[in-house]
Amino acid sequence: MxxxxxxxxxxxxxxxxxxxxxxxxxxxxxxxxxxxxxxxxxxxxxxxxxxxxxxxxxxxxxxxxxxxxxxxxxxxxxxxxxxxxxxxxxxxxxxxxxxxxxxxxxxxxxxxHLAAVGTTPVILTGTVMGASQVTEMRAAGAEGIGLFATELAFLGREQRLADEDEHYQAYRAIARAVGEAPVTLRTLDIGGDKEMPALGLPEEDNPFLGVRGLRLSLRRPDLFLPQLRAAYRAARDDGARLRLMFPMVTGVEEFTRAAQMAREVQAELGAPPLPLGVMVEVPACALAVDQFVQHVDFLSIGTNDLAQYLTATSRTNSALARDFDPLHVAVTRTVQTITAAAAGSVPVSACGGLAGDPVGAVVLASLGVTALAVAVPYLPEVRDALCRADASSLATIRDQALETGGSRLLRSLVTSLLDL
Incomplete structure (x- = not known):
């Protein structure tokens, strides 16, 4: 500047x-x-x-x-x-x-020329920045919005935080744009490399392991409650089909506290109930999924942070940019552990860079993920790759993913099997 x-x-x-x-x-x-x-x-x-x-x-x-x-x-x-x-x-x-x-x-x-038609082994939803992307998302064949990161609509503010009405207007605009399709709202996920100056948060030595995501929301009801009220108002007044997803959850107790706050807001406003879920992006949450499935309505695997924490490889360190491997065998085995624990209980979706990569999307489908939230520009490529996969190829890809993993090997295998 x-x-x-x-x-x-x-x-x-x-x-x-x-x-x-x-x-x-x-x-x-x-x-x-x-x-x-x-x-x-x-x-x-x-x-x-x-x-x-x-x-x-x-x-x-x-x-x-x-x-x-x-x-x-x-x-x-x-x-x-x-x-x-x-x-x-x-x-x-x-x-x-x-x-x-x-x-x-x-x-x-x-x-x-990539058509938005064909049968895919998983449900495809969109990841959007705002209502303006919904038309393109629909044209690509997505079934609703799998991730609306609420903080991105308000990043960059120096002085003033978004109030309840601003949240309400943003949520109702998204909901109206998609009509009857469901919309998953991820509550405020500030921290790590996402800063909001208006919050005036203290500097942390290691912000990716600090007060971020749901940890911050539970400490700051003044931030969390306006979001909850805005969502339930949109559901009550506009019939919005919203789902609330809490980020950076490490223990069941955190989820139950957040869920209790949400249900109190629902009762106060006389609003319909909303499905409540968590992002599985912390190893502690991933390894305790069998406990979470007793309480949540859905799960969504945050592939970027999960890979970062599992491999101890920073997302923002340029010296490690070439070392970051979202298909490391530890990641693929953890994804399979999550889907196996949740099978028959709650649906498991995935978001992040891996879900929007045609090869990564196929690998996730092979590991039992039931839905993918994909950035709108990449929906056609992901759909095309998934339409090429049958049960036999998915089984081969799953076995390789769980045995050795690794982006290089899996990319070569998927590209060869599916003629990508």
Whole structure:
């Protein structure tokens, strides 16, 4: 911001640009003007950071942890960014530029030909940033919203927190956009690399293991109760089919406390009951799922944080960006443990980067996940991959996932079996 002109804070350029920066916060990503930003590249950060997840949800091609060399690329230089391979090509001209344009156009054409039809072994739902994405989500064949991260609608505020009415308007807009389809609201998930300056929270030595998610909500009823009231008002006044999902849960007692608060709000407002569930993203929760299924209405596996905690690999450390493996055998075995413990009791969905990766989605389906919450831009590719999978191929993929796991091996196997 120090380098931007005081009178006009926007960079001056013709057409959509590739934004290059050291790193971006989730609030930065959410505020990007898609008419001006075609892609972004950072020198630091991690592939599953929340800033990248926001960009992923918006369909913005992204390269992270590219090294400080990218910061020296002159402004205005012609570049091409390939999010699939994690490559930034600088100084393109002549035949190289023509080839990049042709590759982009071919990629867009292929995406348009992926049909939103066919039978999939799991239910597909969308992960959205707002009501504006619902039309595209429906066109891709999603059955409702599997994840609406409520905090993303209010990140970046410096002074004032969202009040109950603002939450209510956001929730009813989402619910009205999807009609009769269900909407899963994840309650406030602040902490880690998602900051909300208006909260004035103290700095923590290790914020990913600190007061975040439901831990924060239980400590701050002034934040939690307005969300609960807004959701139950939307269900009462607008007939919204909402589900409430609590993040960063480690013990059953945390869930039962939150559920009790929710039911007290429901009774106070005379609202209909809402299904209550938890995100399984902490190993303590994953290994105690047999206790949770006695209390919850549904479970959703948060693949990004679960992989981070299981492998002790930071989501935001650029030095570890290439080491982060969401299909590590410890992750696949844990997913199977969760689905086995919940089988016949409650449905188990999955969200995060793994659910939106065609290969990852197939692996999750093979391990018994019953639904996937996928960022809207990636629904067609995920649906196409799942439609190619039959019982025999899923069994082969499951066996490999539980025996050795690993992104490299599983990617090769799934790509070969399903001709991706």
């Amino acid at each position: 120090r380098h931007l002109p005081a009178r006009d804070p926007r960079p001056q350029a013709e057409g959509p640009c590739i934004l290059i920066a050291r790193d971006l916060t989730p609030a930065d990503s959410a505020a990007l003007d898609l008419a001006e930003i075609a892609a972004f590249c950072t020198s630091a950060g991690g592939a599953t950071s929340h800033a990248v997840q926001v960009a992923y949800s918006l369909g913005i091609p992204t390269v992270v942890a590219a090294g400080d060399g990218v910061l020296s690329i002159p402004e205005g230089q012609m570049c091409a960014l390939d999010g699939d391979t994690g490559t930034l090509h600088a100084g393109l001209e002549g035949s190289d530029l023509d080839a990049a344009i042709a590759y982009r156009d071919q990629d867009r054409a292929q995406a348009c």
